Amino acid sequence: MEIAGCTALVTGANRGLGKAFVEALLQAGAAKVYAGSRKPGAWADPRIQPIGLDVTRPADIAAAAEACADVNLLVNNAGVMLARSILAEDSEAALRQEMEVNVFGVLGMARAFAPVLRRNGGGALVNMLSVVSWYVYPFNATYCTSKFAALAATDALRIELKAQGTRVVGVYAGFIDTDMAARVQGEKTAPRQVAERALEGIRRGWDDVRADKAAEDLWAMFRADPAQLRSLGQTLWDEGRAWAV
Known part of the structure; x- marks a missing residue:
């Protein structure tokens, strides 16, 4: 699929990776970009149309599908990460919140926009996943759980x-240099790199885009020896190396 001339919708578009997606789409020649967010802001470029969109609210999703009937590229970027271990006191609440955004939000958007994409020639649907769709980082286990589920939904x-x-x-990417990973000490990937590699994948017809070195390295480890990744998680937990990269 060509990006030039397309009409895209990006969720979670006000900042961080969502903003980088909007900017990369415009630079690649998108004709229009709907910038979806809970509190839509003003954009200087007339090709950007802000829309109010909370992906946990079915009414918002339905309204967006009606208002954005010309979309042929959907980028499910909105996400939340609460950094809880699986037996933390508030892990259930954290997991429910992460699942609402990272899984049910993705599913709701896909269900609403699949007919829109079909009417507009098929197009593409992009889901922002993570390297922790493949393995469990124990200090962030509830988020990992949501991203495992999001990967299964993407494949389905x-x-x-x-x-x-x-x-x-x-x-797929490791830690990205956005507010979500502000507490992370270590190497982080520029959001623009992730967005541009995602667009490259769309152009080339890829099913999977490994957007940074962390994704490439962990995918290689996952394919070669999944047990090694499980062992890595255990080691990090035993040594208390929270937010290690």
Whole structure:
């Protein structure tokens, strides 16, 4: 799929990676970008159309699908990370919140926009996943759980939407230099790099985009020896190395 001339919708677009997606889309020649967020802000570029969109609210999603009927590229970027271990006192509440955004929000957007994409020639649906879709980082276990689920949903969407010509793309990265990872000490990837590599994957027809070195390295480890990744999580936990990269 070509980015030039497309009409895109990006969720969680006001800052961080969402903002980087909007900017990368415009630079790549997108004709229009709907910038979805809970509190839409003003944008100087007339090609950007802000819309109010909380992906945990079905009414917001339905309104967006009606208002953005010309979309042929959907970027499910909105996400939340609360950094809880699986037996933390508030882990259940954290997991419920992360699942609402990272899984049910993705599913709600996909369900609402699949018919829109079909009417507009198929297009593409992009889900922002994570390297922790493949393994558990124990200090962030509830988020990992949500991203494992989001990966399964992405694979299922790819199967169901193939017949209508919609490309479903999963994007994987390590820690990204945004507010979400502000507490992380260590190497982080520039959000613009992640966005640009995702767009490259769309152009080239890839199902999966490994957007940084962390994703490449961990994917290689995952394919070669999944037990090694499980062992890494245990070591990090035993040594108390929270937010190690």
